[in-house]
Amino acid sequence: MNPWQPALAFHRLFGILLVLAIALWPTVVRADGATFPGQWQQVASGMDACVACWVEIRRNGPVLKVTGKGGWVAVAHVGRAGDDNSAEGIGRWGESDASHYSGQPFDIRVAIVDKHLYMDMLVQMDDGSTRAVRAIFDKRRSEKSGRRVMVKS
Known part of the structure:
Protein backbone atom coordinates (compact mmCIF):
# COMPACT_ATOMS: atom_id res chain seq x y z
CA MET A 1 0.00 0.00 0.00
CA ASP A 32 -29.93 35.48 3.57
CA GLY A 33 -32.81 37.67 2.33
CA ALA A 34 -30.95 40.96 1.95
CA THR A 35 -31.79 42.96 -1.16
CA PHE A 36 -30.31 46.16 -2.56
CA PRO A 37 -33.32 48.52 -2.45
CA GLY A 38 -33.79 50.57 0.70
CA GLN A 39 -31.84 52.74 3.06
CA TRP A 40 -28.55 51.53 4.45
CA GLN A 41 -26.81 52.97 7.54
CA GLN A 42 -22.99 53.06 7.58
CA VAL A 43 -21.48 50.81 10.25
CA ALA A 44 -17.80 50.89 9.21
CA SER A 45 -15.53 52.82 6.88
CA GLY A 46 -11.96 52.83 5.59
CA MET A 47 -11.90 56.52 6.48
CA ASP A 48 -13.38 58.09 9.61
CA ALA A 49 -16.43 56.36 11.04
CA CYS A 50 -19.62 58.26 10.19
CA VAL A 51 -22.62 57.27 12.28
CA ALA A 52 -24.87 59.68 10.36
CA CYS A 53 -23.77 58.47 6.89
CA TRP A 54 -26.17 56.45 4.75
CA VAL A 55 -26.93 55.40 1.20
CA GLU A 56 -30.30 54.88 -0.43
CA ILE A 57 -30.70 52.38 -3.25
CA ARG A 58 -33.56 52.20 -5.73
CA ARG A 59 -33.78 49.41 -8.27
CA ASN A 60 -35.27 49.37 -11.76
CA GLY A 61 -34.66 45.94 -13.27
CA PRO A 62 -30.91 45.32 -13.36
CA VAL A 63 -30.10 49.01 -12.73
CA LEU A 64 -29.50 50.52 -9.30
CA LYS A 65 -29.58 54.23 -8.49
CA VAL A 66 -27.37 54.74 -5.43
CA THR A 67 -27.58 58.08 -3.58
CA GLY A 68 -25.24 58.98 -0.72
CA LYS A 69 -25.68 61.40 2.16
CA GLY A 70 -22.46 63.12 1.09
CA GLY A 71 -24.16 64.50 -2.03
CA TRP A 72 -23.13 61.89 -4.59
CA VAL A 73 -25.18 59.81 -7.02
CA ALA A 74 -24.24 56.64 -8.92
CA VAL A 75 -25.84 54.24 -11.37
CA ALA A 76 -24.77 50.60 -11.17
CA HIS A 77 -25.68 47.48 -13.14
CA VAL A 78 -26.48 44.32 -11.17
CA GLY A 79 -24.80 41.12 -12.28
CA ARG A 80 -21.79 42.52 -14.14
CA ALA A 81 -19.47 40.55 -11.86
CA GLY A 82 -21.45 37.37 -12.56
CA ASP A 83 -23.93 37.30 -9.66
CA ASP A 84 -27.08 39.07 -8.49
CA ASN A 85 -25.52 40.17 -5.20
CA SER A 86 -23.10 42.70 -6.67
CA ALA A 87 -23.32 45.70 -8.97
CA GLU A 88 -20.78 47.92 -10.70
CA GLY A 89 -21.17 51.37 -12.18
CA ILE A 90 -20.20 55.04 -12.24
CA GLY A 91 -21.15 58.19 -10.40
CA ARG A 92 -20.23 61.73 -9.50
CA TRP A 93 -19.95 63.72 -6.29
CA GLY A 94 -22.23 66.76 -6.17
CA GLU A 95 -20.80 70.16 -7.12
CA SER A 96 -22.10 71.68 -3.89
CA ASP A 97 -20.20 69.20 -1.72
CA ALA A 98 -17.70 71.14 0.39
CA SER A 99 -15.18 68.28 0.53
CA HIS A 100 -12.20 67.71 -1.75
CA TYR A 101 -14.38 65.24 -3.74
CA SER A 102 -16.71 68.01 -5.02
CA GLY A 103 -17.70 67.30 -8.63
CA GLN A 104 -15.32 64.33 -8.98
CA PRO A 105 -16.33 61.25 -11.00
CA PHE A 106 -15.92 57.76 -9.57
CA ASP A 107 -16.31 54.05 -10.24
CA ILE A 108 -18.40 52.14 -7.72
CA ARG A 109 -18.96 48.52 -6.75
CA VAL A 110 -21.53 47.41 -4.19
CA ALA A 111 -22.08 43.86 -2.95
CA ILE A 112 -24.31 42.20 -0.39
CA VAL A 113 -22.54 39.73 1.88
CA ASP A 114 -24.09 38.35 5.08
CA LYS A 115 -26.88 40.99 5.03
CA HIS A 116 -24.33 43.83 4.84
CA LEU A 117 -23.76 46.17 1.92
CA TYR A 118 -20.08 46.58 1.03
CA MET A 119 -19.18 49.63 -1.05
CA ASP A 120 -15.91 50.34 -2.87
CA MET A 121 -15.64 53.69 -4.61
CA LEU A 122 -12.62 54.80 -6.66
CA VAL A 123 -12.65 58.59 -7.02
CA GLN A 124 -10.75 60.17 -9.94
CA MET A 125 -9.00 63.31 -8.65
CA ASP A 126 -8.05 66.36 -10.76
CA ASP A 127 -4.33 65.60 -10.42
CA GLY A 128 -4.83 62.16 -12.02
CA SER A 129 -4.61 60.21 -8.78
CA THR A 130 -7.30 57.83 -7.54
CA ARG A 131 -8.65 57.73 -3.99
CA ALA A 132 -10.49 54.76 -2.55
CA VAL A 133 -13.56 55.20 -0.36
CA ARG A 134 -14.69 51.98 1.31
CA ALA A 135 -17.59 51.47 3.68
CA ILE A 136 -19.90 48.81 5.08
CA PHE A 137 -23.61 49.45 5.57
CA ASP A 138 -26.44 47.68 7.36
CA LYS A 139 -30.22 47.99 7.15
CA ARG A 140 -31.85 48.96 10.43
CA ARG A 141 -35.28 47.89 11.63
CA SER A 142 -37.71 50.01 13.57
CA GLU A 143 -38.28 48.38 16.96
CA LYS A 144 -42.03 49.07 16.78
CA SER A 145 -43.04 48.07 13.28
CA GLY A 146 -40.31 45.74 12.12
CA ARG A 147 -40.02 47.94 9.01
CA ARG A 148 -36.59 48.89 7.84
CA VAL A 149 -36.06 52.59 8.37
CA MET A 150 -33.16 54.92 8.45
CA VAL A 151 -32.06 56.30 11.78
CA LYS A 152 -32.19 60.08 11.82
CA SER A 153 -29.39 61.91 13.56
Whole structure:
Protein backbone atom coordinates (compact mmCIF):
# COMPACT_ATOMS: atom_id res chain seq x y z
CA MET A 1 0.00 0.00 0.00
CA ASN A 2 1.26 3.43 -0.92
CA PRO A 3 1.86 5.53 2.24
CA TRP A 4 0.62 8.64 0.38
CA GLN A 5 -2.78 7.13 -0.54
CA PRO A 6 -4.72 8.44 2.53
CA ALA A 7 -3.31 11.94 2.04
CA LEU A 8 -4.23 11.93 -1.66
CA ALA A 9 -7.75 10.77 -0.86
CA PHE A 10 -8.11 13.56 1.69
CA HIS A 11 -6.90 16.17 -0.81
CA ARG A 12 -9.34 14.90 -3.45
CA LEU A 13 -12.22 15.03 -0.97
CA PHE A 14 -11.19 18.53 0.14
CA GLY A 15 -11.00 19.66 -3.50
CA ILE A 16 -14.46 18.30 -4.26
CA LEU A 17 -15.92 20.02 -1.19
CA LEU A 18 -14.23 23.28 -2.16
CA VAL A 19 -15.66 23.12 -5.69
CA LEU A 20 -19.14 22.42 -4.29
CA ALA A 21 -18.87 25.33 -1.85
CA ILE A 22 -17.88 27.71 -4.65
CA ALA A 23 -20.66 26.42 -6.91
CA LEU A 24 -23.32 26.74 -4.20
CA TRP A 25 -22.07 30.07 -2.76
CA PRO A 26 -24.45 32.30 -4.82
CA THR A 27 -27.41 30.26 -3.52
CA VAL A 28 -26.22 30.55 0.07
CA VAL A 29 -25.61 34.29 -0.17
CA ARG A 30 -29.01 34.90 -1.83
CA ALA A 31 -30.73 32.88 0.90
CA ASP A 32 -29.93 35.48 3.57
CA GLY A 33 -32.81 37.67 2.33
CA ALA A 34 -30.95 40.96 1.95
CA THR A 35 -31.79 42.96 -1.16
CA PHE A 36 -30.31 46.16 -2.56
CA PRO A 37 -33.32 48.52 -2.45
CA GLY A 38 -33.79 50.57 0.70
CA GLN A 39 -31.84 52.74 3.06
CA TRP A 40 -28.55 51.53 4.45
CA GLN A 41 -26.81 52.97 7.54
CA GLN A 42 -22.99 53.06 7.58
CA VAL A 43 -21.48 50.81 10.25
CA ALA A 44 -17.80 50.89 9.21
CA SER A 45 -15.53 52.82 6.88
CA GLY A 46 -11.96 52.83 5.59
CA MET A 47 -11.90 56.52 6.48
CA ASP A 48 -13.38 58.09 9.61
CA ALA A 49 -16.43 56.36 11.04
CA CYS A 50 -19.62 58.26 10.19
CA VAL A 51 -22.62 57.27 12.28
CA ALA A 52 -24.87 59.68 10.36
CA CYS A 53 -23.77 58.47 6.89
CA TRP A 54 -26.17 56.45 4.75
CA VAL A 55 -26.93 55.40 1.20
CA GLU A 56 -30.30 54.88 -0.43
CA ILE A 57 -30.70 52.38 -3.25
CA ARG A 58 -33.56 52.20 -5.73
CA ARG A 59 -33.78 49.41 -8.27
CA ASN A 60 -35.27 49.37 -11.76
CA GLY A 61 -34.66 45.94 -13.27
CA PRO A 62 -30.91 45.32 -13.36
CA VAL A 63 -30.10 49.01 -12.73
CA LEU A 64 -29.50 50.52 -9.30
CA LYS A 65 -29.58 54.23 -8.49
CA VAL A 66 -27.37 54.74 -5.43
CA THR A 67 -27.58 58.08 -3.58
CA GLY A 68 -25.24 58.98 -0.72
CA LYS A 69 -25.68 61.40 2.16
CA GLY A 70 -22.46 63.12 1.09
CA GLY A 71 -24.16 64.50 -2.03
CA TRP A 72 -23.13 61.89 -4.59
CA VAL A 73 -25.18 59.81 -7.02
CA ALA A 74 -24.24 56.64 -8.92
CA VAL A 75 -25.84 54.24 -11.37
CA ALA A 76 -24.77 50.60 -11.17
CA HIS A 77 -25.68 47.48 -13.14
CA VAL A 78 -26.48 44.32 -11.17
CA GLY A 79 -24.80 41.12 -12.28
CA ARG A 80 -21.79 42.52 -14.14
CA ALA A 81 -19.47 40.55 -11.86
CA GLY A 82 -21.45 37.37 -12.56
CA ASP A 83 -23.93 37.30 -9.66
CA ASP A 84 -27.08 39.07 -8.49
CA ASN A 85 -25.52 40.17 -5.20
CA SER A 86 -23.10 42.70 -6.67
CA ALA A 87 -23.32 45.70 -8.97
CA GLU A 88 -20.78 47.92 -10.70
CA GLY A 89 -21.17 51.37 -12.18
CA ILE A 90 -20.20 55.04 -12.24
CA GLY A 91 -21.15 58.19 -10.40
CA ARG A 92 -20.23 61.73 -9.50
CA TRP A 93 -19.95 63.72 -6.29
CA GLY A 94 -22.23 66.76 -6.17
CA GLU A 95 -20.80 70.16 -7.12
CA SER A 96 -22.10 71.68 -3.89
CA ASP A 97 -20.20 69.20 -1.72
CA ALA A 98 -17.70 71.14 0.39
CA SER A 99 -15.18 68.28 0.53
CA HIS A 100 -12.20 67.71 -1.75
CA TYR A 101 -14.38 65.24 -3.74
CA SER A 102 -16.71 68.01 -5.02
CA GLY A 103 -17.70 67.30 -8.63
CA GLN A 104 -15.32 64.33 -8.98
CA PRO A 105 -16.33 61.25 -11.00
CA PHE A 106 -15.92 57.76 -9.57
CA ASP A 107 -16.31 54.05 -10.24
CA ILE A 108 -18.40 52.14 -7.72
CA ARG A 109 -18.96 48.52 -6.75
CA VAL A 110 -21.53 47.41 -4.19
CA ALA A 111 -22.08 43.86 -2.95
CA ILE A 112 -24.31 42.20 -0.39
CA VAL A 113 -22.54 39.73 1.88
CA ASP A 114 -24.09 38.35 5.08
CA LYS A 115 -26.88 40.99 5.03
CA HIS A 116 -24.33 43.83 4.84
CA LEU A 117 -23.76 46.17 1.92
CA TYR A 118 -20.08 46.58 1.03
CA MET A 119 -19.18 49.63 -1.05
CA ASP A 120 -15.91 50.34 -2.87
CA MET A 121 -15.64 53.69 -4.61
CA LEU A 122 -12.62 54.80 -6.66
CA VAL A 123 -12.65 58.59 -7.02
CA GLN A 124 -10.75 60.17 -9.94
CA MET A 125 -9.00 63.31 -8.65
CA ASP A 126 -8.05 66.36 -10.76
CA ASP A 127 -4.33 65.60 -10.42
CA GLY A 128 -4.83 62.16 -12.02
CA SER A 129 -4.61 60.21 -8.78
CA THR A 130 -7.30 57.83 -7.54
CA ARG A 131 -8.65 57.73 -3.99
CA ALA A 132 -10.49 54.76 -2.55
CA VAL A 133 -13.56 55.20 -0.36
CA ARG A 134 -14.69 51.98 1.31
CA ALA A 135 -17.59 51.47 3.68
CA ILE A 136 -19.90 48.81 5.08
CA PHE A 137 -23.61 49.45 5.57
CA ASP A 138 -26.44 47.68 7.36
CA LYS A 139 -30.22 47.99 7.15
CA ARG A 140 -31.85 48.96 10.43
CA ARG A 141 -35.28 47.89 11.63
CA SER A 142 -37.71 50.01 13.57
CA GLU A 143 -38.28 48.38 16.96
CA LYS A 144 -42.03 49.07 16.78
CA SER A 145 -43.04 48.07 13.28
CA GLY A 146 -40.31 45.74 12.12
CA ARG A 147 -40.02 47.94 9.01
CA ARG A 148 -36.59 48.89 7.84
CA VAL A 149 -36.06 52.59 8.37
CA MET A 150 -33.16 54.92 8.45
CA VAL A 151 -32.06 56.30 11.78
CA LYS A 152 -32.19 60.08 11.82
CA SER A 153 -29.39 61.91 13.56
